[in-house]
Amino acid sequence: MDFKLTQEQEMIRSQIREFSRKVLLPNAEKWDAEGRIPEDIFRQLAQLGYAGITLPADVGGSEMGPVAMSLVIQETAYGCASTAVSLAVTNMVGEVILRFGTDGQKHSYLPRITSGEIPGASFALSEAHCGSDAGALKTTARLAGDRWILNGEKMWITSGQTAGVFVLWARTGGKDLVGSKGVSAFLVEPGFKGFSVGRHENKMGLRGSNTTSLVLEDCEVPRENLLHAENRGFALAMVALDGGRISVASQAVGIARAALDEAAAYARERRAFGQRIGDFQDIQWMIADSAVQLRAAELLTLRAAWLKEQGRPFSIEASKAKVYASEAANVICARCFQIHGGYGYVKEFPIERHVRDVRVTTIYEGTSQIQKLVISRSLVRSS
Numbered sequence: 001m002d003f004k005l006t007q008e009q010e011m012i013r014s015q016i017r018e019f020s021r022k023v024l025l026p027n028a029e030k031w032d033a034e035g036r037i038p039e040d041i042f043r044q045l046a047q048l049g050y051a052g053i054t055l056p057a058d059v060g061g062s063e064m065g066p067v068a069m070s071l072v073i074q075e076t077a078y079g080c081a082s083t084a085v086s087l088a089v090t091n092m093v094g095e096v097i098l099r100f101g102t103d104g105q106k107h108s109y110l111p112r113i114t115s116g117e118i119p120g121a122s123f124a125l126s127e128a129h130c131g132s133d134a135g136a137l138k139t140t141a142r143l144a145g146d147r148w149i150l151n152g153e154k155m156w157i158t159s160g161q162t163a164g165v166f167v168l169w170a171r172t173g174g175k176d177l178v179g180s181k182g183v184s185a186f187l188v189e190p191g192f193k194g195f196s197v198g199r200h201e202n203k204m205g206l207r208g209s210n211t212t213s214l215v216l217e218d219c220e221v222p223r224e225n226l227l228h229a230e231n232r233g234f235a236l237a238m239v240a241l242d243g244g245r246i247s248v249a250s251q252a253v254g255i256a257r258a259a260l261d262e263a264a265a266y267a268r269e270r271r272a273f274g275q276r277i278g279d280f281q282d283i284q285w286m287i288a289d290s291a292v293q294l295r296a297a298e299l300l301t302l303r304a305a306w307l308k309e310q311g312r313p314f315s316i317e318a319s320k321a322k323v324y325a326s327e328a329a330n331v332i333c334a335r336c337f338q339i340h341g342g343y344g345y346v347k348e349f350p351i352e353r354h355v356r357d358v359r360v361t362t363i364y365e366g367t368s369q370i371q372k373l374v375i376s377r378s379l380v381r382s383s
Helices: 007-034 039-047 066-079 081-100 103-115 234-269 281-309 315-339 341-345 351-362 368-382
Strands: 121-124 140-144 147-158 165-171 183-188 195-200 211-222
Touching: 007 039, 007 066, 007 081, 007 351, 039 081, 039 103, 066 081, 066 234, 066 281, 081 103, 081 121, 081 147, 081 165, 081 183, 081 234, 081 351, 103 165, 121 147, 147 165, 147 183, 165 211, 165 234, 183 211, 183 234, 234 281, 234 315, 234 351, 281 315, 315 341, 315 351, 315 368, 341 351
Parallel strands: 121 165
Antiparallel strands: 140 147, 140 165, 147 211, 165 183, 195 211
């Protein structure tokens, strides 16, 4: 099997790598401390074509493909994981609108997202009482003339403060449509009457990316902003999450790669007992084990992205990539933290931030336990 990237993919990776090293990496610590990423950064990414990586050209997309998408997220996460998660969610929303939106919805929203006019897009599914159990959501939507009236509260929404459009899920079915049935998706803008941003979460990591709740109090959404079909919205979320899991795996790979590069550099420079710590076998094995796990995570991730690019089933492979890459990245970052010794515990070295940023990759877009459930069920059904 040939794992070689195409010439175009190599060029894309080179371009985003340069941007990440020159623009994101030098500012990541500052943005983490301030709890914000300047909107201009997203506009720059959009101008480079990264706000619509897989979208077609007629809506401003770059038509780079899912493999390139993974490479972009990996390299972005290497420089600043907070930027990577916001960029990944924006692209995920763009793909949902492209696949399920009407022509009017596509041409209304996608060019504004891909151009950077809208400073990112967001995905509003989770609620306080339901994360993995998304079918238990309680936000409601009822039709009143030419408007949908939405009431409820969403939680843990990436870019909740800054996004220009949300794909938001609410319950539209009656009492006979329970669980995942009777759920619809809507395109909601922050300027709609009755929409407000709630609490900002004081997070452990990814602090540069704002995460908020959204409050809907008789929020008025135009009738034509129903995405896809009434009571058929839950399937949209599951499709979006399949692709999102490749992006989370890509984020994990990027963070782990940054951590390993920094640990290797530190091991070359730090001396103890009259020699470099990198000359001690235990340190060498920690670095070697991490390099093997990182490569395995990268290949699993690119495999899932390649299947998606080929139009082949990729859901199970995305779950495999997500669970392995996120769990491995946490182990890698912990090892790299240990290699830094006491210096890893202070903010002088980026490894402290990587340990915080990588932790959530085992949780969002479906926890590791959910991924294992998805994988095991596929094997049981096929046996």
